[in-house]
Amino acid sequence: MNIQRSYGKHESGTLYLVPTPIGNLDDMTFRAVKTLQAADLIASEDTRNTQKLLNHFEINVPQKSFHEHNYRERIPELIRLLKEGQMIAQVSDAGMPSISDPGQELVAACIAENIPVVSLPGATAGMTALIASGLSPQPFYFYGFLQRKKSQQKKELEQLKNQTATMIFYESPHRVKETLKNVEQVLGARQVVICRELTKLYEEYIRGDVQEVIDYVSEHPLKGECCLLISGFNGEVAEEIVEGTMKEQVEQLIEEGLSSKEAIKEVAKRNQVKKQEVYKLFHDL
Structure with a gap:
């Protein structure tokens, strides 16, 4: 069991999960900018991409790459820095960290070490x-x-x-x-x-x-x-598309291995008619 009180005194630093714009830079929140400005280090999915964002908002904080190809070796390093009291902000290229982007493993490692993790709301x-x-x-x-x-x-x-x-x-x-x-x-x-x-x-x-x-x-x-x-499943099964006359449908099912009785019953069900009607058509009555 883990209970986190995000704000207050902590022996370690805090990991902040900071959302970035998904296209329009105006979607960056004031709090996100302030958090990045206050961070000791920014863990970025792509440092070159994030640098453009930092330049736009005149944020001068060092970065360290953190992505799907290096997260295993990066996590122990970031955990060590957090335990030393550093404040680390993690960002993906666009939107929320961890959502189809790196981050979940770092969050889990922080929780295991009782390091606070604070998520900021923003673009997704x-x-x-x-x-x-x-x-x-x-x-x-x-x-x-x-x-x-x-x-x-x-x-x-x-x-x-x-x-x-x-x-x-x-x-x-x-x-x-x-x-x-x-x-x-x-x-x-x-x-x-x-x-x-x-x-x-x-x-x-x-x-x-x-x-x-x-x-x-x-x-x-x-x-x-x-x-x-x-759209989700609405509980209605789509009607099966059937081709040919009802007699031809019966003949096709018989060719597939059904008895004439079974085939007539199935065709009646497909076409939502009485079995007697299909029987008469099949036997030319």
Whole structure:
């Protein structure tokens, strides 16, 4: 059990999780700027990217890289500095640390060492997109990035098939079309929204059913990072699309191994008619 009282006297320093703008620098909060100015060190996902932010706000604090490729060796070093009483601010390239970005491992290490962790509120793409999407904002389910491989992505979507909450994903503009095709195949005709270039000059919301959006992005290739939102399962199973006359449907099912009685029953169910009607059509009565 761990109880943290964030403000007051501590034997160690404090780790501050500082959100950064997802596009528009005006979204930086006063508190975030003050926290970075007061820090002894800034742990940055990409020091070159963060330096642009620091220059904009005239913040002169040293940085140390902290990303998915070096976090294992960095964490002991940062924990040591925090135990010595230093105040460290951690930032990702955009938005909230730990959300599809490095940070969670450092937070866990600090908690294990009874080092206070303070999170600042601020910009995050998922919530920004959700409240203007037109889809139900609650409940929502944040997923982040899907797997890139088609088979793995389909497997993930299968697990989400009965999720009733609005689902939020991050996706590359180069992969979003193929992802939407997988969504249609696995989840069916859902309402989807693509939010592109959030908070920037070319911000765009593309709303519609999944096939409409697939058609649109096929003709209008997207640029910029995308947030993909998908409506949740509403409890209704989509009607199966059936082709051919009811007699032809019965014949097809018989070819697939059903008895004529089973096939007639199944076709009646599919077409929402009485079995006797299908029986008469099949036997030309």
